[in-house]
Amino acid sequence: MAALPKKKISKVRGKTRRAHWHAVMPTLTTCAKCKTKKPAHTVCPECGYYGKAKVLNTKADKKIAQALKLEAKKTKKSDKANTPKSEQPTESAKPKTTKKVIQTPKGSGEEYQSDK
Numbered sequence: 001m002a003a004l005p006k007k008k009i010s011k012v013r014g015k016t017r018r019a020h021w022h023a024v025m026p027t028l029t030t031c032a033k034c035k036t037k038k039p040a041h042t043v044c045p046e047c048g049y050y051g052k053a054k055v056l057n058t059k060a061d062k063k064i065a066q067a068l069k070l071e072a073k074k075t076k077k078s079d080k081a082n083t084p085k086s087e088q089p090t091e092s093a094k095p096k097t098t099k100k101v102i103q104t105p106k107g108s109g110e111e112y113q114s115d116k
Helices: 011-020 059-081
Strands: 028-030 037-039 100-103 111-114
Touching: none
Parallel strands: none
Antiparallel strands: 028 037, 100 111
């Protein structure tokens, strides 16, 4: 059997014992790499570094990788544009430009460009 108290503990005595049960804010340190606040002895959630070593891939890293993939696709498309005409796609696949050139009356010699 478990031990049982001999006498009743009063409400005040129990509450004074529990008075020191409170949450404590964790101490935050600055990241040496990106200078943001982070909990001590943990990987930085912003840059993914722990000390001098890269440990995590962050959302920013994923966005950069995605941008590099898109850039690689664009360079492949430009390489296809430099191929002979027999291998080029049809003209309907090319994007249409939105610039319009508006000519002024004869003699003024000015041209205006609009994006409408």
